[in-house]
Amino acid sequence: MMSTVRITPINTLTKTGAVTVADNDVRYTDDAAFTITKGEGALHHADVLRNRLHMIGLRPFRQSDAHALTVGFPTTMEIAGNMLSRTYGAGIFLFFGADTVLSILTDFSVWETIVSTVSEVVLGLA
Numbered sequence: 693m694m695s696t697v698r699i700t701p702i703n704t705l706t707k708t709g710a711v712t713v714a715d716n717d718v719r720y721t722d723d724a725a726f727t728i729t730k731g732e733g734a735l736h737h738a739d740v741l742r743n744r745l746h747m748i749g750l751r752p753f754r755q756s757d758a759h760a761l762t763v764g765f766p767t768t769m770e771i772a773g774n775m776l777s778r779t780y781g782a783g784i785f786l787f788f789g790a791d792t793v794l795s796i797l798t799d800f801s802v803w804e805t806i807v808s809t810v811s812e813v814v815l816g817l818a
Contacts, residue, residue, distance in 0.1 A: 697726045701733025708733065714741040722751040724781070729764030738766040742773040749780035759785040 696718050701708050711728055718725045725748045728738050740761060749758025758781035763769055765787050776783045 696721060696724075697728070698724075699728045699735075700731035701735070703732050706731075706733035708735045710737040710739070711735070712739040712741070713743065714739065716743045718743065718748070719746045720750065721748050723749060723753055723756050723758055724762060725760050727759075727762045727764075728766075729762065729787075730766065735764075735766040736768070738763050738769040738771075740769075740771045740774060743775070745774065745776045745779065747778045748776070752781065757781050757785075759783070761785065763787070 696716070697713055699708065699711055708730070713726055713728070725745045726740060726743070728740070729735065740763060743761075745760050748760040752758035758779075760776050760779040760781060760783050761771070761774060762785045763771060769786070769788065771784065771786060774784065
C-alpha cells in the first residue's frame with residue numbers, strides 16, 4: 693500500500709475547512725500513512741485522533757520522507773490518542789506557524805501548553 697490519506701490543496705484559491713482522520717488501523721505502508729497540509733491553499737482545522745499505525749514507511753518514494761503522520765500549518769489542530777509502532781520516518785511530524793504570532797502578541801505559547809500538559813500526564817502515569 694502506498695500512502696493512506698493525503699490531503700493537500702493544490703492552489704491559492706483552494707481552502708480546506710475541517711479535516712478529521714479518526715479511528716483507523718493502518719499497517720504496512722510503503723510511504724507515509726497520513727499527510728495533511730495546507731499546500732498552496734489554506735487548511736483551517738485538522739483532527740487526527742485515535743489511529744493505530746504499524747510498520748509505516750518501509751519503502752518511501754525517492755523524494756519522500758515517510759513520516760507516519762504529518763500535519764502542516766493548519767490554523768488549529770488536535771492530534772491525540774494515536775498509537776505508533778515501527779515507523780521508519782519520524783513518527784509524528786507537526787508544523788504550526790500561528791504559534792509564533794500568538795506568542796509575540798499575547799505572551800501565550802500553544803506548544804508550551806501542550807508540552808507541559810503531556811509532561812504532566814506522562815509523569816502522572818509513572
